[in-house]
Amino acid sequence: MTIKTIAAQPAEKKKLRVAAYCRVSTENDDQRDSLETQKAHFTAWIKMHSDWEFAGIFYGYLSQLKDNLKTAINLCNPQSAEALAERMRQLQQELLDRTEKG
Structure with a gap:
């Protein structure tokens, strides 16, 4: 009896789908700059x-943005939505920390 060794094929790692969601509160010029940033x-x-x-x-x-956030999350699978x-x-925490430091 001959035993043939078959090498395991590496599993293809699926990429995590990630969408960005950015918003500002008003249409003021300084807010527009913040949105672009x-x-x-x-x-x-x-x-x-x-x-x-x-x-x-x-x-x-x-x-x-209410509808835009829903669209962003729907584009991603549940794992991506959690990410x-x-x-x-x-x-948000980083921004708060930077704002407090001035």
């Missing part, structure tokens, strides 16, 4: 992770 930051952050798939960026003013929510909490 957020968009650039989140886009760069997502794209620097080779194991993440950029699913899109959703942004606007507070009054416009999105966690990262949003982290960035």
Whole structure:
């Protein structure tokens, strides 16, 4: 009887789909600058992770974003939606920390 060894094939790792969600409260000029900064930051952050798939960026003013957030989450699987929510909490804390330090 001959036993043939078959090498295991590495499992293909599926990329995590990640969408960015950015918002500001008003349409004031300083808020517009903040929105552009957020968009650039989140886009760069997502794209620097080779194991993440950029699913899109959703942004606007507070009054416009309820539907945009739903769309962003729906583009991602539940695991990605959790990653999105966690990262949003982290960035919010970082922003608060930086604001307090002045």
